[in-house]
Amino acid sequence: MGFIGSNISTVINRPEGDGQKVTAIPVPRGKVHILGIAPTLTTGRNLFPSFGAVDVASFAPTIVIKPIGWQTWFTEYDHEADALPSDFTLRWDSGSGDWIVTEEGGAIGLQDNTGGGTDEDACSWDVPGNGSDPTNDIELLYLVNHSSSFVRSRGSGSIIRGSGSAGSEKGYLLSFDGISDEIELIRYKGDGTKSSLASASNTQIEETFYWWRFQVSDESGDVRLKARAWLFGASEPGTWGIDFLDTSADKITTDGWVGFLCEDNDSQYAFFSASENGDLAGLLGEDGVDSSENFSGGTTGNPAVGFDDRWHATDFTVETDAGSDGGKSLQDSTSTTARRGHVWETPGAGRDMEVLIEFETSVVGDEIGCSARQIGDSAAENGIVAYASNGNQLWVIDFREGNDDNLAVPTISYVADEKVKIRLRVIGSSVKARFWKSADSEPGTWNVDESTPRVVSGFPGISGSQYDGVKVHRIAVAYGGGTAAFS
Secondary structure (H helix, E strand, O other): OEEOOOOOOEEOOOOOOOOOEEOOOOOOOOOEEEEEEOOEOOOOOOOOHHHOOOOOOOOEOOEEEEEOEEEEOOOOOOOOOOOOOOOEEEEEOOOOOOEEEEEEOOEEEEEEOOOOOOOOEEEEEOOOOOOOOOOOOEEEEEEEEOOOOOOOOOOEEEEEEEEOOOOOOEEEEEEEEOOOOEEEEEEEEOOOOEEEEEEEEOOOOOOOEEEEEEEEEEEOOEEEEEEEEEEOOOOOOOOOOEEEEEOOOOOOOOOOEEEEEEOOOOOEEEEEEEEEOOOOOOOOOOOOOOEEEOOOOOOOOOOOOOEEEEEEOOOOEEEEOOOOOOOEEEEEOOOOOOOEEEEEOOOOOEOOEEEEEEEEEOOOOOEEEEEEEEEEEOOEEEEEEEEEEOOOEEEEEEEEOOEEEEEEOOEOOOOOOOOEEEEEEEEOOEEEEEEEEOOOOOOOOOOEEEEOOOOOOEEEEEEEEEOOOEEEEEEEEEEOOOOOOOO
């Protein structure tokens, strides 16, 4: 979880009231509100040492900092344990094991493991908390898809100003009505009843990710609610699908938690962002760290540290290799054909990433390359793969829950025991890939330039389907639109 905003500068009011702009407050990954500076008598203490002397002879600050935004891609949680994140709380009808973080459905994400049934299964995100103002303005931005078992009726979505318990649920719910193809605003009154307040036409496809933005604010004693939804990879609309003013006696002006509801489907949430007091809920960036690996530090005969199998198992081990830059390479000689993945966990999972790999194979019939957003198990593979095959093909494939979609198969050329490189760039729904021989300069054009909204987060890695005599010399990854490079 990180704070919203990459620029941590802010304007604060010092005791003199000059509103000096401070750009070096050590706040992790975020923009902040300075809630107060409490003076304390000391001797000759500098208010902001990194900004020179301050004309206050005896003043030492106590700075109270409050984040104005939070986000998670759910990648920082243990997504192989199938457990509720520690900073989420079960609400309403939810029981133990209902909400878990898992690797499936095209993302690392949060979902109701029970499918909801007819219960009001809810969970709250405790990091933003309930706020300090009983009429706090809240905005949510989240990324969600409805799985293949999606029941086409309302009952899944996000909650703002949630409170109460089973049978006395209270809060505003933004939901999807699959019967009418609408986004719908629902109010839980707090007495076991709920009512529809507003709706807007919005067709959504199963097993496809969509962005949702939901905003609740107070307006002259009433409550303004706004919402819109759009396809992952598309531009956000400039208008609201729902813009509704709740003037009724049942309007909810008390503070409450934010979270999700699942009543009768197992929708998966791959991203969650929240902000307060009119600030925009948005994207902070990636959790991953740009990295490069040449396996020179690996132990010969052992698996590479920081790598782990996904999909079908591999037999990759670090071996001495005089032809490799670091004197070692990652090698495998598994001859059977299967969908194999070897994810690189050390840099971390993310969304937008570029992966660069250099390899060679003694058998041109091998299928080997790199992957982005790779997660899942055998028969439930998720990820985007670019691999070379048969000496003349570059396959770029989008895997979603074991189903593959060949995005492109351009013609290439290479021979056995020849070092080659593949660069795979996945930004939003854009997928680009290029192939070239290591002895040549990298081309300026892409072999593949396609689009897919099906898989939204996961790991970088090595992937293919047959490794008779594969040597991976180097791999690198860059996040957030950066360019992967070997170091």
